[in-house]
Amino acid sequence: MVKLTMEAEERKAEREAERAAKQAEAEIALAEKKLLLAHELSLKELEIKARQSESSSDGGSIHAGPAGGRKVLIPENVVPNYVVGDDIDKWLTASEVALRAHGRAIGGGLVVFNAFASFAVDLCGFGSSCPAVCIVACFSGISLVIAVSVQSSCLLLLAIHLLLVRIMASRKVTTQQVVCMLFESSSDHDYDTDSASEAEEEAGDSGSEFSVREYSSDEEATLSADEGPVLEEDIDVPRVQKPGAEGFPIRRPDTWIAPNIEQPQLPAFTGLPGCRVNTENFLPVHFFHLFMDDVFLEEIVEQTNVYAEQYLRDNAVRLKPQSRATQWVPTYLEEMKRFLGLSFLMGLIRKPSLASYWSTSPLMATVIFPATMTRNRYLLLLRMLHFVDNALALPRDHPDCDRLFKIRPVLDHFVDHFSEVYVPGKEISVDESLVLFKGRLVFKQYISSKKARYGIKLYLLPESSTGYVYNFRVYTGRDSSIDPPGCPATFGVSEKIVWELARRLFNKGHHLYVDNFYIGVQLFTELFRVDTVACGTIHSNRKGYPRELVCKKLERGQCSALRNNELLALKFSDRRDVYMLSTIHDESTSPVAVWGQVAEVRKPACILDYNRHMGGVDRVDQRLEPYTALRKSYVWYKKLALHLFHLATFNAFIVYKDCSPESRMTFVKFQESVIECLIVVEPARVPRVEVVEDVARLKDRHFPDHIPPTPKKELPTKKCRVCARRSIRRESRMYCPECPSKPGLCVPGCYRSYHTKNNFWEIP
Structure with a gap:
């Protein structure tokens, strides 16, 4: 019997707890509605009262807290009744601390307790004599307020504060609006539902239940000024939106709607692809000299001789008489050409070591090498090869120190000449390449998907159809700075890289393809404004990508899409979910044949075009890798320089094929022709290569x-x-x-x- 009575009492207590919880939820919802309606209907009135409170004789003080000079108006008439005498100034100072405590941590909200204590207690029905203690702890963007009171019902006070924090975090109200709401007495206003309905009607199709004013950066600067009242005048700065593409309505940046199966209006392609120079009667070596002319080679010769003199002077005591360096004589242009020709030939004739090219063994002999240059001279030129004067280098701890100083003239030369000689077609791409290097280097990278895996990373912008490298950039570490002209300040590093590589092709209507490392919603929007449309895969958690599309469940072979002005977000379910972002395509699909399946599979056009045009960098690597002459013993900057020389030869071949479309010459034959012209400077010295x-x-x-x-x-x-x-x-x-x-x-x-x-x- 006693047991049954206890169970009945427990059930009764549970029902009472449920009723209390429901009542608390209803009170919280009512409080939220009252607070938001108070802001919507009385913001201007509150601002006027705040100014009057400051200028009145009996109330208002501007207290400068620990926020670095920012002044916030706290009227003295909001001080609770239990704060008297000398404690008023202490209370105002504590309120200032609360107002400024991690003010940016929750998206512009303020952690405030003491400033609205009397207002919240009045709302609970306890008058203004309820003592409370506030503990404010801000860490990692989280605001925690613990209210300790002699009244257990003050838990509702904590709930109201947490509600305000949630409202501020969702950007429905701003910092100054919350201050105005909290400093106004709750008994001065009566809230009616009719006024609320009128406010909702005035909001129109804004997309939210309440229309809240947003402050511009100029207004925030005014609010943080050192002199004058906080609220000087009611300045409403509307949000400025640039129109989208033709046929697209202007919507908020975060508004995604179902697409309309219409091809977006794309900017016309106005570029003039092809070679920019007159190449009439050009031989293959002349195309090579478009990128590596005699002026460039003379500079290398000069810097090599300068470095050799510095090396011999600095190591005169240490060098032994039989050292190879003591046999150095200054080099000259024709010898440097032969040196480069032999280096390129080593990529066509692969041998286990450099010395084996001068071997006299019947199995390993290659007579062109000893006939062109002795082994010691070649190794000595390779040892002294240099591109810049070391005396001009800055210390490593200098803020302007360039990690690529050793090779900077070579980089600048090729960046300029690659973009001056040839203009790519409409489709271009941005991807990364890797130059094999396993030595010690601060910006050495590991990329598991590349054949080299370890090495120096290059960002390339090639033409999708041919692989011609129009622009490139060397990665120098996570702490390297990049600030290309015209680039928005809010861009991340990967987005700035795309902007830097493609900026010379803006306003020509190019179609840019990138992978998920570089892609971003803001990047595609800004590229569209400079008449450059883009497409690529994207991570599902990228900022601005529609969550409703990511959460949508699809069967294999299905796709779903949303559009926001010129942006198309698409999800396609294949072996895994694929997320795309494009300003080029619509959501149309095309049938494709799949290996191992009889029936054709329909795939989105953006995915098909991405697979077709994204392989520019892979095409470059496939052409260069079989003929690379790089050796493990090379210093990093010499290895990178020889790779760029080889890349320039490949670009010369692409220009040659563009100017001579009827020619059937392969890349190997093109290299042989260039090497022969570089090596055979003195034909009488070269024997017949077929004689062993x-x-x-x-x-x-x-x-x-x-x-x-x-x-x-x-x-x-x-x-x-x-x-x-x-x-x-x-x-x-x-x-x-x-x-x-x-x-x-x-x-x-x-x-x-x-x-x-x-x-x-x-x-x-």
Whole structure:
């Protein structure tokens, strides 16, 4: 019996708790409505009263709190009755602290408790004699207010405050509006439903239940001024919206509606794609010189000689007499061309090491290398290769220090020439490439999807159809700054990169394709304003992307779309959900054949075009990677420079194909033609490449001769080829002029062994 009685009492207590909870919810809803209607109907009146309160003789003080000079008007008539005497100033100061406590943490709202204590207590029906203690803690954008009172019903006071915080966080009211509402006594106004209905009708189709005034940046500056009252005049600055594309209504930036299956009005393409220079009677090497002319190569020659002098001067004591560096002589233009030609040829003829290109082994011999330049000279040029004077470098701790200083002239030269020689077609893309480098480098990147995985990252803007690189930028670290002209200040780093790469093509109607690393709603909106439309995949959690589209469940093969002026947001369900953003396409679909399926599958046009035009950077990598001459031992800036030289050769090939569409020359043949012109500066010195050293030395007739004098030596010598293979260091004045490599040989023993034995190094 006792148990049944206890259960009945528990059920009764639960019902009473439920009724109390419902009553509290109703009171909170009523309080929310009263607060919002008070703002809607009485904002101007409250501002006038605030100004009158300041100028009156018995009330109003401007108290400067700890907010760095900002002054907020707190009328003295809102001080609770329990605050008397000298405590009034302390209460006002505490209120100022509460008003300024993390004022920006919740989107412009204020954490206020003491300032509306009397108003909230009157609302609860306890008069103004209820003591309360306020603890305000602001951290990580969260405002926490704990009210401690002798009255348990003051929990409603906390609920009202949390309600205000929620309203301010949702941007329905501003900071100054909340201050005005809280400083006005609740007993001075009566709220009627008819007035509220009239306010709702005045709001029209604004999209929200209540129309709230928004303050511009100029008004906020006025509110934070050091002199004069806080509310000087009622200035209403309307929101300025630029019109959308033709046929699109002007809507709020966050308003997404169902599309109308109509093709958006796109800006006309006014670019003139193709080569900008006269290329009549041009050979392949002339196209190469469009990007690497003699002026550019002369600058490299000059800086290489300057660095060699600095190196020899700074290391004169440390260098040994037999060091290769002590044999340095200044280089010149023709020699630099031969050096570049051999470097390009190493990409076509792959060998395990640099020294193997000068090998005399029957299996590894390539006679063009020793016939063009000695191994030591090539390695010495590679060691001294330089592009800028080190004396001009700033210290690493200097704020203007450039991490790309070592290669800055090369970067600037190619950025200018790539955009001056050729104009890409309508479809372009932005993506990243990676130059393999595994050494120590502060801006080295890891990209798992790239073949190199580790290296120096380049942002490229190529033409989608050919892969011609119109512009590029080198990534130098997360702390690097980029501020392209005309770029909105609110852009993130990835959006600024797109703006920097594409800004030379603005106002021409280009179609830009980007992936989800660079894409953003604001970026596409700003690009549309400069007559550049864009399309790309996007992360579902990007700012401004419609949440209702992300949350919508789709079956495989289905798609859904929303439109906001020129922006089209689309979700397509395939093996996974794909999110697209485009200012080019509508929501139409096209049938495509899928491998392994009999029936065709319909896919959105934006996805099909994205897959078709996004591969510009991949096309560049596929063309360059099989013929790269980069070596593991290269310093990072030399490795990057040689990669850019190779990229310039590829761009020259694209221009050649554009100017000679009937030509069937491949990229390999184009490189061979350029290399031959760079290497064969002195045709008489180059032997017939089809003659192999070991075949030539064992047939025909060979007659020894003295090594001819050179400009620096009247009686020059060479290492004996046979003695060197026997690990004997011996110089000879005689050589064989008929052999392709013109080896030095001791006469008569070594000379006879070299021309009569296969293994000439074996001692009889």
